Amino acid sequence: MLTRRHFLKFSGGLGALGVSTTAYGFSAPVLRLNVTRYNVSPPKWPPGLKLKIAALADLHACDPWMSLDRIHAIVARTNALKPDVIVLLGDYVAGHRQVSRFIPAGEWAGVLGGLKAPLGVHAVLGNHDWWDDKTVQREGQGTTIAARALEAVGIPVYENDAKKFSKDGHPFWIAGLGDQLAYLPARRFRSVRRIGVDDLGATLAKVTDTAPVILMAHEPDVARRVPSRVALQLSGHTHGGQVRMLGWSPIAPSGQLLTYGHVRINCDIVVSGGLGCSLMPFRLGVPPEIVLVTVGAAGSVVA
Secondary structure, X not given: OOOHHHHHHHHHHHHHHOHHXXXXXXXXXXXXXXXXXXXXXXXXXXXXOOEEEEEEOOOOEEEOOEOHHHHHHHHHHHHHOOOOEEEEOOOOEOEOOOOOEEOOHHHHHHHHOOOOOOOOEEXXXXXXXXXXXXXXXXXXXXXOHHHHHHHHOOOOEOOOEEEEEEEOOEEEEEEXXXXXXXXXXOOOOOOOOOOOXXXXXXXXXXXXXXXXXXXXXXXXXXXHHOOOOOOEEEEOOOHHHOEOEOOEOOOOOOOHHHOOEEEEOOOEEEEOOOOOOEOOOOOEXXXXXXXXXXXXXXXXXXX
8 A cells, every 4th residue: 555655756747647637527517427326235135125325425625626516516416316315424624735715614514405315314524524623633522513514404413323214114224433533643632542433333232123224434444343234334535546547546545445336345335436535636537426325226336
């Protein structure tokens, strides 16, 4: 795996390919935003339960790369897919400094408040949403600005929590894991003695019956500890590597297997390539995407 420093050097070398390449995924009209569809059939999934889940990950709101107009268009495109449920997988705040404006949480959350689905919109936070809140980082506790903004527009934020829903008479659970990289390393702030706020055991303990579980986890890393009791894990964080060539990414923060797409370890896992950028406004071979997962349908993936 390359370090971030090596990646920046690598990216600089790619600059010779031209500005149009380095701006890939951001200069194109929003209408060219990808919708990547996955059809998954987890073992023991109830016959007759077909669930369409739209997943948005790694928005990284900022001007000019992920403007409010662009977010409005993503919301409209997502609503047009008519999913049963929408999940937001974290990292709403800007992930790099090459911006003309950092968009305040109240503004991007207000736009996300326009998302609509019969079974609701549900969210977890990502590491950047935690890192961006200097008060929470310094004190080692508290509710982040991003969480308050989402809750203010009616979008519940799950932190090691689970809630039960039903479709066509079939119950299922939506669970959300606390972020696994919530706090910057403890040497930065002496009051912080931990990195993550995730508690998989406590999250799944809130599931009180045998109905299937959909788990939201910003970082996909937890997948190797997720029991087969979970039907599907939905994650973001990796941006598909942000640079992806022939199915390989030079930066794979969660390992190549969990960088992008649909895999099965203990359960089915779908890792979104996300919408925005971290480190720098640069994508190559992994365009911004909305993910639409149909659970209870045979097949794999259709871009």
